[in-house]
Amino acid sequence: GAGVSQSPRYKVAKRGQDVALRCDPISGHVSLFWYQQALGQGPEFLTYFQNEAQLDKSGLPSDRFFAERPEGSVSTLKIQRTQQEDSAVYLCASSLGVLALTDTQYFGPGTRLTVL
Amino acid sequence: AQKITQTQPGMFVQEKEAVTLDCTYDTSDQSYGLFWYKQPSSGEMIFLIYQGSYDEQNATEGRYSLNFQKARKSANLVISASQLGDSAMYFCAIRSGGSNYKLTFGKGTLLTVNP
Numbered sequence: 211g212a213g214v215s216q217s218p219r220y221k222v223a224k225r226g227q228d229v230a231l232r233c234d235p236i237s238g239h240v241s242l243f244w245y246q247q248a249l250g251q252g253p254e255f256l257t258y259f260q261n262e263a264q265l266d267k268s269g270l271p272s273d274r275f276f277a278e279r280p281e282g283s284v285s286t287l288k289i290q291r292t293q294q295e296d297s298a299v300y301l302c303a304s305s306l307g308v309l310a311l312t313d314t315q316y317f318g319p320g321t322r323l324t325v326l
Numbered sequence: 327a328q329k330i331t332q333t334q335p336g337m338f339v340q341e342k343e344a345v346t347l348d349c350t351y352d353t354s355d356q357s358y359g360l361f362w363y364k365q366p367s368s369g370e371m372i373f374l375i376y377q378g379s380y381d382e383q384n385a386t387e388g389r390y391s392l393n394f395q396k397a398r399k400s401a402n403l404v405i406s407a408s409q410l411g412d413s414a415m416y417f418c419a420i421r422s423g424g425s426n427y428k429l430t431f432g433k434g435t436l437l438t439v440n441p
Contacts, residue, residue: 245429251434252330252431252433253431254431265427301371315361315373315429317372317373318370320370322369
């Protein structure tokens, strides 16, 4: 497929467990973003990669959240010692270019994380 | 800081009629871009339309058009000839020169198209 893909689509974790969420961006897209969407809210920015470089992680809510994109394509968002407040949909987006206002971000279907 | 306000939590429209979804924004940047996304129940955010702050004409994309009023800082989405498949959440977002990679979203409007 040509779009952004994410896996798993659904994840249930017990409080305290570690989880890893995967994002496959559109091939050739330089920029990759992670957003968190709480129930009934709009997505909120977590972090941004340009190729393999993580240029902005200001939106990560705590040091339990960690993201990587080691080869400049696939990215993984890891959450350690999950808490109930981490329950949300995690959206990944990619865009072709770098830092242009007109660059459209294309989103994946998201991973719905539920922490019990 | 940037902010998007969508004041309509929910909207209803009859099939084949037009509907306007409101969006106002706040930014101190002179250069910015405004985006509308559609999010059906499946969860994926689907890009609909883009308007740049320096674009003199309102953006159009098929049945979607953007009523851009820069002085009022509003960027309302107009959907013409509504279809049942248009039922979804609609989000307005801004991206500005000060932080020109991240999108800041509003809380969204849930549109329901009635047959």
